[in-house]
Amino acid sequence: MMSAVRHDNDIETDMKTARTAAIALAFATLAVTPAGADERSFTYTYEPETAPQGTLEFEQWVTARVGRSKTVGQDDYYRLQFREELEYGVTDNYTLALYFNHDYTHFEDPATSKTTSHYRQTGVSLENKYMVLNPAEHAVGLTFYLEPTYDGENFELEQKLILGQRHGDWKWALNLVHATEWEDDFRETEGELEVDFGLAYHLSPRWSVGVEIRDHNELPEYETWENTALYAGPVVSYRREHWWATLTVMPQVYGANYGDDPDGNSSLELEGHERWNLRLLVGVSF
16 A cells, blocks of 8 residues: 555656656747757657758757656656757758767665766767658658767667658658667667657647657667557647747656566556656757
């Protein structure tokens, strides 16, 4: 009975923290000074369009990952991930982007009452997008995506197959994602599989609303399928001539650990994933 009470309190605390993070992310858009922009309708799901040749755009990413389990020693958990992106249209079909990555993590271990809070640089990334099928000319758009990331000790290589199309005021996109992480100076390997889907409706030339769905899976050493976490939630986008902003708020709706149950939760995965994922993107074109 006591464990059920603690579980309810955990949910209430995480919801309050998530609401606070969402408000902070929303207000952050007001700090952007406008500098045509290659706006995005989604934040987790990429669309097949690439930037026109010769265009340059800056994007600020802020991702809040909120709420893990006390059982795994991560009470009051949140992680704020920041990415500064500079994107350039090399050709009409090929876009190159450079990212600077850093984050801040906070949690408390209830067993020791020790609080961990640390900021760290998490390396640089080089994003490559090549559009094979332009959605303006084909039934479905198709783009290949490759992004290496290196921080001096760890290396990641991420690949995406990006599909999408627009039908009147409706727009959809689907991403099939695979990534490999080599950690601890290449001593450890972890695979990741992910599926992202977004559907948006354009209310006006400036506003669109929709939904995003994200399923993320971890495969340590490619030997076991360790877990899965499914997220779904609303996305809203606002655009002007030279800048745009998009916000997604997604709670975890289902999760599972396939080997055992380290987080003590039978319906969510709260060891390697969070109750809430929130992401704000703001883009300014030059």
